[in-house]
Amino acid sequence: MSGGFVADAPEAALSTLFVPFDSGVLKLPADARVLFLRARAGVRLREIAQSGWLCEQGFLPFAGELARCGLRVGEPSPGETYPLVLLLPPRQRDEARALFARALDRLAPGGTLVASMAKAEGAKSGEADLRQLAGVAGSLSKHHCRVFWATPEAEAIDRALQDAWRALDAPRETPEGWWSRPGLFAWDRVDRASALLAAHFPADLGGRVADLGAGYGYLAAQLIARCPGIAALDLYEAEARALEPARRNTANALRAAGRDLPVGVHWHDVTRGLPQRYDAIVSNPPFHLGRADLPELGRAFIASAADALAAAGRLLIVANRHLPYEALLGARFAKVRQLALQDGFKVIEARGVRA
Template sequence: MSMAGVFAAPAAALAALFVPFETARLARPADGRVLFLRARADVRLRELAQPGWLCEQSFLPFAEELSRHGLRVGEPAVDERFALVLVLPPRQRDEARALFARALQHAAPGGIVLAAMANAEGAKSGEADLQKLAGPVQQLSKHKCRVFWATRDEAAIDQALLETWLALDAPREIAGGYVSRPGLFAWDRVDCASALLAEHLPADLHGRVADLGAGYGYLACQLIARCPRIDAIDLYEAEARALEPARANLARAQREAGRELAANVHWHDVTRGLPERYDAVVSNPPFHLGRADLPELGRAFITSAADALVPHGRLLLVANRHLPYEAHLGQRFETVRTLATQDGFKVIEATGVRA
């Protein structure tokens, strides 16, 4: 299944981000070195980017897209400074504030931190936050987005706020004793759909199991607690920021269960298939990106699960009741059963993988 177009770049915010250069409000750095946090690939970026640009992106499909376009992807060194730091802030405010703090930290003295956000995604709050942190900002509006920037001035920076906001991205304990961090899926709670799936995990699941789109690892922890015959578990997650919390949660789950098993966390795009074979696969697959429903994402997860299951294997997934997965499941499995429906969700078990 082709996923082309599913992860399309936010064209309006990206286009708006470069308007200050097109209108000569800002000039690109003479040394050609630019840091782009939460970078996204598009035609305009390819036109502007130079070899000295460094693009940071923790979501693997976006990172791979940047690489395919010939852009350099990685993380800056702790003490690395840039005359220009570009930012596409997320909607989640703690996560965005931490990103503004990192951007300012990596800006050289006199350097510029430049951000663009859609008006409907918290642009006004984002501009206010950057001003609180860095001092006076300039701004313009374009493409239903707000573009705003600040110059790094040591005297204007709120140093205490900088330290506080840098810490906002650190993994932290949430309800239930799990470790998570802002911006992950259902980051500050146990997702009710995942909890429903956990309640219906068959106790006789055994052998090697995969959790697709694992997030901070809730379902994997429930597998360890509820299914004593599992002896290996692989977590697959495309968001790199989830990997550290997931590993911490897995270690705790094994301690609490009083047993050790082969448990591994992989930074991986599930839509591209899985590298191993499994006796069972569990998933609360993503079905949207931003605010758009994208059921093809869930169907891609189902395809990858079916391809990775051994002939006797089982797929257990939870989804919103309105999502039309049954037809696709029927194409890949002999038997498809609904185990539960509750609060707008459905838990489905699929067995008998079709070749």
């Protein structure tokens, strides 16, 4: 198993989130019950969190990092509310609006919702959205971030708008007919790199196959449509919100192909290894988190794939042409060849895992 990959926490946004408490403008609840949505591990969180805090995080590497820091990770029980709800809204606006709506569902009467965003990641829009939905009681700026909060009376919440925004997170069909949801990678289109990789799937690809970093299931659906020799297919994806769209898209692909094929959709951190052996693996591996290029993330995917492939297995990946994967591929596989170089992307096939 690989050692895993841990990205730096957004310390600026995390520190700014707690500024109103550090300055005495807001107080932590007496019963120490706090819900933190899209929580991230960080120094300030470890300092302030108590046993009554619940951290919710749908991206498995980040959830694992929270747990390793000794924080309680999970989802609130149905109907459970909290006197304080913290959140780090995402940049994607529909996803953020749905999160604001859901945060209000979890807010106890008289409770306070507190959000922090980097100014470069949409803080102005986020604050405006919360004001429109429930009013804003205050805001502060620090560390190039903005923290804003609301303690809304029930009648101050725009319930019709809340219902509309909550629905923004539901899986929806894109214009091209794929099930997806806002905030997923290339959520409203077919990614050009993935399309290029799918166009180079060999017709003789067969046996037990895995798709690493499957997203909403585009590559897996293409495997079902193009490769009749596949006997079983597993999708591995770290973002929990992608799993339901992936299940729908693979089910649609099976119906369209008239096939009865075992398909597993797994919430899994690929960088920590795979639980089974495979005859072939495909991937459009991630190489960034946020706006930062992190080629070591893609290299971790390649290492996990090599560890999980049968001796004669093969790996098919697509990547931006500048990413330095060839040295690792050459070290882990006997044969490495470039199948395509187009529109700034390269498709690479690697075969024969080195012992």
